[in-house]
Amino acid sequence: MKIQQVHHVAYRCKDAKETVEWYKTNLNMDFTLAFAENHVPSTHEPDPYMHIFLDAGNGNVLAFFELPTKPEMGRDENTPKWVQHLALKVADRETLVAYKDRLEANGVEVLGVTDHSVFHSIYCFDPNGHRIELAYDDPKAAALAARAAEVKDEMLEEWTKTKRAPRQAAWLHSKELSEI
Template identity: 30%
Template sequence: MTTPLKGIHHSAYRCRDAEETRAFYEDVLGLPLAAVVQEEREPGSRLPNPFVHLFFRMGDGKFIAFFDAPNTVKEGDFALVHGFDRHVAFEAEDEARLLEWQAKLNAAGVPCFGPIDHGFVKSVYFADPNGLPLEITARVASHDAILAEDAKTAHAIIKAWTERKAAARAEGRAA
């Protein structure tokens, strides 16, 4: 049997501009720029496509990364997407730090709403300059107990949800 994956080393997204992205993630969010890879060709295909790949180190040693590849940008690449489509959730130490982050972001001119109580975490929401929805979350004291309890019914909920969607599709209606 294969051992479980250790975790996420980095998540990577496209950015509009390397310096604009650096300023946001390093100066506003305080994530140090850890590395920049500059290449003239795409890995794998080796097609000409000059780019830089920026890596910002998070407090746990993992990274969030961005590609600035100006020759392959398409109209709409940087439109704000719905958080259901994609978002990154950072974790604050506790709710007090979460509220400090919210105040810092709003003071920096980055609209940040919330906190929203999701039961097991509380979260605030904002977007980066590339249209990527971001979240900062803080675990509530009973976080682990809530998730342990939810795990008991998780598979049954997915099964019922899948059946509900199938029935709605068969009847030509929304789930």
């Protein structure tokens, strides 16, 4: 028994139409499906909602709920804004830079390109306040990830005991990657 893939990931949105237009315009996603009910099918709670679905490529689906009867969206103030995010893969650096240019041309503030050694990313926020990361794998990603995977268990155990950053894979951000 094994999970096949993510069926869809769902977030809340402030405005379904604005969200569809933002993802179509800025990330070139296709709007594929919408559901709307006045009762929640799983709980039978009377609560109207609009559920929208966007094609995020390769069978990946990004979905949103607009909930007009609920209080305005908030976020967990105890979690930094950079932690909770949706990372979307792009083909290469050229594509990443093209998205950066497109987002900035549309008035979206973009952070990066950030070098994470294994991959490179840009970051922005959608109109709902969700942090979006676009990333491409470094050409050396497979070799870097294989080397880092060798110490993952040891790192997790050390982290569990100390709650301090283990140093076994510190080389990933130290730029001593020439031997890989």
